[in-house]
Amino acid sequence: MWTWFYRLASPPYVYRTAAAFAPWLLVSAAVCIVYGIVDGLAFAPPDYQQGDAFRIIYVHAPAGWLSMFGYTLMAVAGAVGLIWRIKMGHAVAAAVAPIGASFTVLGLVTGSLWGRPMWGTYWAWDPRLTSELILLFLYFGVISLRSAFEDPNRGDRAAALLAIVGVVNVPIIHYSVQWWNSLHQGATVMKFEKSSMPGSMLWPLLAMFLGYMLFFGAVLCIRVRAEILNRERQASWVREAVQA
Amino acid sequence: MSIGAVAAMRLLLRRELTLSFRRPEQLLQPLVFFLIVTTLFPLGLSPQLSLLREMAPGVLWVAALLASLLSMDGLFKSDADDGTLEQLALSGQSLGIIVIAKTIAHWLVSGVALVVVSPVVATTLAIPIEAFPIMMLSLAMGTLTLSWLGAIGAGLTVGLRRGSVLLSLIILPLAMPLLIFGANATDRAIGGESAAGPLYFLAALCVFTTTLAPFAASTALRITLE
Numbered sequence: 414m415w416t417w418f419y420r421l422a423s424p425p426y427v428y429r430t431a432a433a434f435a436p437w438l439l440v441s442a443a444v445c446i447v448y449g450i451v452d453g454l455a456f457a458p459p460d461y462q463q464g465d466a467f468r469i470i471y472v473h474a475p476a477g478w479l480s481m482f483g484y485t486l487m488a489v490a491g492a493v494g495l496i497w498r499i500k501m502g503h504a505v506a507a508a509v510a511p512i513g514a515s516f517t518v519l520g521l522v523t524g525s526l527w528g529r530p531m532w533g534t535y536w537a538w539d540p541r542l543t544s545e546l547i548l549l550f551l552y553f554g555v556i557s558l559r560s561a562f563e564d565p566n567r568g569d570r571a572a573a574l575l576a577i578v579g580v581v582n583v584p585i586i587h588y589s590v591q592w593w594n595s596l597h598q599g600a601t602v603m604k605f606e607k608s609s610m611p612g613s614m615l616w617p618l619l620a621m622f623l624g625y626m627l628f629f630g631a632v633l634c635i636r637v638r639a640e641i642l643n644r645e646r647q648a649s650w651v652r653e654a655v656q657a
Numbered sequence: 658m659s660i661g662a663v664a665a666m667r668l669l670l671r672r673e674l675t676l677s678f679r680r681p682e683q684l685l686q687p688l689v690f691f692l693i694v695t696t697l698f699p700l701g702l703s704p705q706l707s708l709l710r711e712m713a714p715g716v717l718w719v720a721a722l723l724a725s726l727l728s729m730d731g732l733f734k735s736d737a738d739d740g741t742l743e744q745l746a747l748s749g750q751s752l753g754i755i756v757i758a759k760t761i762a763h764w765l766v767s768g769v770a771l772v773v774v775s776p777v778v779a780t781t782l783a784i785p786i787e788a789f790p791i792m793m794l795s796l797a798m799g800t801l802t803l804s805w806l807g808a809i810g811a812g813l814t815v816g817l818r819r820g821s822v823l824l825s826l827i828i829l830p831l832a833m834p835l836l837i838f839g840a841n842a843t844d845r846a847i848g849g850e851s852a853a854g855p856l857y858f859l860a861a862l863c864v865f866t867t868t869l870a871p872f873a874a875s876t877a878l879r880i881t882l883e
Contacts, residue, residue, distance in 0.1 A: 574880060
């Protein structure tokens with residue numbers, strides 16, 4: 414198991430493995446998402462309270478979940494790079510940041526579109542939307558800190574440290590925003606309890622979750638490959654790989 | 658020559674404070690900024706005292722956060738520019754000691770000064786005198802927490818040419834819980850309610866950052882100094 418872990422630190426190995434994984438991930442992501450979209454948007458029963466508008470959940474909830482997963486992955490990969498000085502950790506952290514930020518934007522946009530029919534406004538200072546917005550700011554901070562350094566090594570490590578500090582702060586921000594909101598307005602948010610959802614609604618949602626994650630993995634593979642090529646452009650194996 | 662950690666910290670603290678008081682304009686600028694920003698709100702919103710009282714905690718806290726961040730940028734900058742910071746790092750004392758001394762000195766000259774002038778600002782925003790103790794206590798804890806967060810940010814951006822905007826960009830999202838609890842404590846004090854809840858949260862954040870931020874900030878310095 415450890416040899417497998419050590420091999421993950423080798424850029425050529427990661428480069429080839431990511432190339433092998435990417436098409437499979439893409440195809441399975443497409444299958445899951447197509448099933449989830451068709452079943453969720455066309456066949457799942459409408460919600461008794463929200464009608465057809467609830468169907469936004471199929472694109473919204475997985476995006477929100479992946480935005481947090483992406484941030485955690487970025488911090489963990491950064492920590493691996495910072496503590497064990499494994500270059501691939503930083504490459505993964507750099508590759509995952511824009512993906513996570515994109516899913517955060519997707520979560521915010523779909524959330525505000527959902528807010529229009531439900532709350533009558535595109536933006537409500539709902540705790541989830543607010544902490545998602547702050548998460549987006551945290552992503553921006555990490556991305557701009559990395560690019561602010563001329564020396565990529567320093568930029569990597571500085572961004573990794575900021576991501577770790579941010580990950581410690583995310584629960585604090587989340588709970589303080591909830592607490593703040595409960596003081597200023599009544600509970601206007603409908604809470605979905607997963608277990609109370611009937612299967613016909615739940616299965617497409619689970620498929621969408623899986624499909625989003627697979628898609629996330631596929632894009633990550635592609636971006637990590639580009640990141641490795643850029644970082645290792647002086648290495649002889651890159652020249653061979655590109656010429657081949 | 659080696660001296661104990663406490664002695665080194667005391668020396669550093671005295672050096673920082675002396676340096677700050679030799680340049681009083683640097684002390685005053687954030688305070689003037691604080692006064693100007695709080696003047697902008699009545700001009701932009703309305704001079705009605707009842708409305709101002711409603712907005713006062715938020716205005717006060719946003720202005721305090723911005724004013725405190727303004728001086729944060731210089732925390733390690735001048736020492737890094739003339740090489741003092743590298744000498745300090747090579748002195749054999751741990752970087753954590755240096756960070757703690759510099760951050761506490763920063764809080765003493767910027768945070769405490771903000772707390773001291775806050776009653777003036779509060780009066781212009783129609784905050785009643787009874788709310789002053791809680792407001793000042795919450796500001797004191799909030800600015801200390803912000804100084805710790807800012808030390809991490811200043812450590813990360815010290816080598817950069819355009820560090821100050823980036824510093825605000827990375828620190829302000831982390832400081833949002835402070836704004837929530839601080840403004841809420843002040844709000845409750847104005848309304849005559851018990852502000853214990855948000856004050857406890859602020860105190861918890863203060864203790865949390867005081868224990869962990871020195872490690873994070875010295876790691877940040879180690880990354881950027883190397």
